[in-house]
Amino acid sequence: DVQLVQSGGGLVQPGGSLRLSCAASGFIFDDYTMHWVRQVPGKGLEWVSLISWDGSKTEYADSVKGRFTVSRDNSRNSVHLQMNSLRTEDSALYFCAKDCGGACLSVWLFDSWGPGTVVTVSS
Amino acid sequence: EIMMTQSPVTLSVSPGESATLSCRANQSINSDLAWYQQKHGQAPRLLIYGASTRATGVPARFSGSASGTEFTLTISSLQSGDFAVYYCQQYNAWPLAFGGGTKVETK
Numbered sequence: 001d002v003q004l005v006q007s008g009g010g011l012v013q014p015g016g017s018l019r020l021s022c023a024a025s026g027f028i029f030d031d032y033t034m035h036w037v038r039q040v041p042g043k044g045l046e047w048v049s050l051i052s053w054d055g056s057k058t059e060y061a062d063s064v065k066g067r068f069t070v071s072r073d074n075s076r077n078s079v080h081l082q083m084n085s086l087r088t089e090d091s092a093l094y095f096c097a098k099d100c101g102g103a104c105l106s107v108w109l110f111d112s113w114g115p116g117t118v119v120t121v122s123s
Numbered sequence: 124e125i126m127m128t129q130s131p132v133t134l135s136v137s138p139g140e141s142a143t144l145s146c147r148a149n150q151s152i153n154s155d156l157a158w159y160q161q162k163h164g165q166a167p168r169l170l171i172y173g174a175s176t177r178a179t180g181v182p183a184r185f186s187g188s189a190s191g192t193e194f195t196l197t198i199s200s201l202q203s204g205d206f207a208v209y210y211c212q213q214y215n216a217w218p219l220a221f222g223g224g225t226k227v228e229t230k
Contacts (some may be wrong), residue, residue: 004190045167045210047219061218093165103179104172108214109157111178113166 002026004096004113009117012086016121020081022096022114030054030074033099035110036081038092038119048094050108051079064090086121094119125213129222139208141199144225146211148192155215158187158196161175161224162207171211172195198227 008020022034049060049070054120058070069082079096094117097110104111124156126149136142146156154174159167169178171187174194184199206229211222 027165044223045161045212045221047212047221050219059217100169100172104157104168104176106155106173106214109169109172109212110159110167111169113168 002060002098004114005098006094006096006114006117009094009119010094011120011122012044013123014086014088014121016086017084018086018119018120019085020083020117022079024077024079024098027098027112029077032101032106034072034079035097035099035108036068036112037095037097037110038069038090039095039116046092049081050080050099071112082094083119084121088121091119124218125152125216125220127211127213127220127222129209129211129225131225132223133226133228135228136201137230138201138203140201140230141197142201142205142227144196144198144209144227145210146194146196146222148194148213151192151217152213152215154189156187156189156194157214158185159210159212160205160207161210162204167210201227 003025005023030115035050052068067085073077098112100109100111128147130145141143156174158171161167174189175187188195208226
């Protein structure tokens with residue numbers, strides 16, 4: 001079974017930094033694009049970032065571009081989200097998610113999700 | 124930028140009845156549309172992709188359809204575990220976008 005174990009959330013002041021991590025198991029990690037999606041409590045879902053299977057392609061939502069950096073370590077089956085210059089509006093539950101890939105005959109949709117990790121940006 | 128609009132925001136349905144949820148894209152996304160179910164306190168779960176294909180393990184009472192830029196998720200004979208929030212997502216173009224969600228609640 002696919003497992004995505006997340007870590008790294010917490011409370012940080014505006015302007016600060018946090019690094020989220022997601023450890024994957026149960027699938028061939030370096031076959032898949034990985035994503036980050038966030039959700040403000042009680043609100044909808046917002047796609048944040050993706051990284052291709054080999055790390056050569058990354059994409060970001062405009063709301064985080066230039067502040068967040070996604071990376072992966074295929075030797076450790078992990079993906080990370082470095083969040084800098086954090087703003088109060090970045091406060092949310094952050095999910096890492098596995099791209100569906102070939103199983104869905106397409107990419108950029110999510111077939112497995114981590115439990116989420118809470119990021120709170122507040123002074 | 125592609126925007127996804129879901130309606131209604133809340134749908135009150137009795138167990139055993141059917142529910143019809145709508146999702147509209149502001150431009151063509153072909154059939155690059157997925158539906159997710161999110162129960163309280165849980166991560167979303169993929170239900171439908173390609174507008175109408177059920178994901179692995181999803182019961183047949185969940186069905187998706189499309190007409191142009193209008194997409195529909197139908198849940199027939201609602202069961203207690205189906206009361207949740209449902210999101211559509213387009214994966215046709217950047218940035219990937221979700222609809223605002225429809226909450227299906229017990230009538």
